[in-house]
Amino acid sequence: xxxxxxxxxxxxxSEPPVDAATAARYWSKTSGLxxxxxxxxxxxxxxxHFFATTLNAYTFxxxxxxxxxxxxxxxxxxxxxxxxxxxxxxxxDSEFGVSED
Numbered sequence: 001x002x003x004x005x006x007x008x009x010x011x012x013x014s015e016p017p018v019d020a021a022t023a024a025r026y027w028s029k030t031s032g033l034x035x036x037x038x039x040x041x042x043x044x045x046x047x048x049h050f051f052a053t054t055l056n057a058y059t060f061x062x063x064x065x066x067x068x069x070x071x072x073x074x075x076x077x078x079x080x081x082x083x084x085x086x087x088x089x090x091x092x093d094s095e096f097g098v099s100e101d
Contacts, residue, residue: 026096037085044077
């Protein structure tokens with residue numbers, strides 16, 4: 001037996017529906033954050049590795065920069081991106097009153 005019947009009516013929410021202008025601003029900020037993260041991801045994933053031989057002219061902690069970025073740097077960037085994205089998206093959700101907390 002399914003947990004929810006497909007024809008069951010959903011309980012009415014006491015909150016008013018979000019107007020179209022607010023929804024458009026929310027989506028604008030959310031999609032802007034998404035595109036920013038995508039650009040950073042692309043640069044850290046492909047840009048750094050594409051120019052690794054050029055970056056090897058510089059050193060970081062005694063290692064060639066291209067090698068360091070391929071081995072550790074990109075991974076560090078990805079982890080920082082995850083935490084930054086979650087924090088920023090929670091701020092956007094709170095700003096528009098749709099936070100999960």
